[in-house]
Amino acid sequence: MAANEQQEPLTGPVPGLRRRVWCRGCRRLLTDPESVRRRWGPECDPDTRNGHERHDVDQDPIPGL
Numbered sequence: 001m002a003a004n005e006q007q008e009p010l011t012g013p014v015p016g017l018r019r020r021v022w023c024r025g026c027r028r029l030l031t032d033p034e035s036v037r038r039r040w041g042p043e044c045d046p047d048t049r050n051g052h053e054r055h056d057v058d059q060d061p062i063p064g065l
Contacts, residue, residue: 021036022029025044030036038045 020029021039022033023041023044024039026041028041030039030041032042033040035045038047040046
């Protein structure tokens, strides 16, 4: 092999393709850029300051409790 002929590494990412990232909690494939950055899906993220909106429901108390 000549000095100017070098093999390309096989471990690097393929150019033009996005890398796949799975949620740390439920192991689902993440697509949202913020979720990919944090590696947590919106349902599994332990930090509530992540920018995902919470939906709280007002409920009447259960009778007898």
